Amino acid sequence: MVNQREIQAEITRENILSAAAEEIYRVGFQAASIAEILKNLGISKGALYHHFPSKRALGYAVVDDIFYAATDQVWESALNRDDPILGLREMLEEKADKLEGRSLCCGCPINNLAQEMSPVDEGFRLRIEKVYANWHRRVHNALAGAQQRGLMRDDVDASEVTYFIIACMQGATGLAKNAQNCDIFKAAIKGLMMYLDDLRKPST
């Protein structure tokens, strides 16, 4: 990464990755067309296969380099609050308002890929599992911290609560995506809100 040439090559690689991520997000991995990606980028097939040995390897790199990083940031600000439960609540409300266009009708990239590829390709499954593990770890840490600080009931398992929250989010996003109607998301998420409120009250 010192030469002008290596820098340009890296830019090309990143362009391919983001174009591939886009295409995979739109139509899924199996239906994603190499030719379509190349057409959108205006580069040749040789360029792509210079950077990636196969379509599968490209897909793996998209998960590792794009999707992992993307999901790594979304919840950051919500969880870094003094009260992470309140942070989650506000994030959900904001998300419900902003759910439109692509994020509404295409849903969550990592969920899409998980549903499509995890039964079919172990490599994908393991990489997606890493993304989920990281996601779970972040939320779990925040909730465990909240428990320690007395902001959350301690008669519940923070790890299980985390799985539950993630599942609700994914499920609600999926329902709204199919209905192409963000009101469905709002309706489903109200239950999660109620649950979160219930987590706040001490169990005494």
Place this chain on the structure above:
Amino acid sequence: MVNQREIQAEITRENILSAAAEEIYRVGFQAASIAEILKNLGISKGALYHHFPSKRALGYAVVDDIFYAATDQVWESALNRDDPILGLREMLEEKADKLEGRSLCCGCPINNLAQEMSPVDEGFRLRIEKVYANWHRRVHNALAGAQQRGLMRDDVDASEVTYFIIACMQGATGLAKNAQNCDIFKAAIKGLMMYLDDLRKPST
């Protein structure tokens, strides 16, 4: 449906439908191969295209005739109880125990198809929406009945609760599918159990 020939034709049609449903469940619609379906059935391409004008029409028929009917029955016994909330609880526990093999690693057929096809093909989306609408209607009716009978808090909207329950189920199934670990399902579903219990207590 009176002739021997028409009866045989109907059998063939149903065989094609179930084989197609199987293949679609395994790898998704777009990746489902007509040739693979034919190979599994041991029939010719002419037979398939005699009964269905196109792959897409076959997919539509699978949703209408197979998936709709399948989801139509699963929740039936749980909701027909005197106390549907209790019925849901027990169904969830049973489901958590029986989640293995195909239903674990392939998840929910209708959710898979929804995530894959609803952004890509409006015909699929509308048909899947019908399945969800039917599902929602059944649960909603049961919960509204429970509210009338005083078995459930009436300060919550039964329709929204229904969306929430469905979303949780789908999300938990999806998480477990990716992890190929039914413990994840159990962990996530505990939150839903707690929520259901919370629905039982009157809000006074």
Place this chain on the structure above:
DNA sequence: TTGCAAACCGACCGACCGGTCTGTATACTT
């Protein structure tokens, strides 16, 4: 300045895709 390898181009490949079409066997009508 020259040699060279990295970066990229694009024609080409075989495999497989969904779909068509002609042929045929036969249950049913008349």
Place this chain on the structure above:
DNA sequence: AAGTATACAGACCGGTCGGTCGGTTTGCAA
């Protein structure tokens, strides 16, 4: 018994797929 339409068989079609490979450009080291 003859005729016919239905149900199915399977060779074949154009197109697209992921992937390959020889050729060309070009930044850079020697």
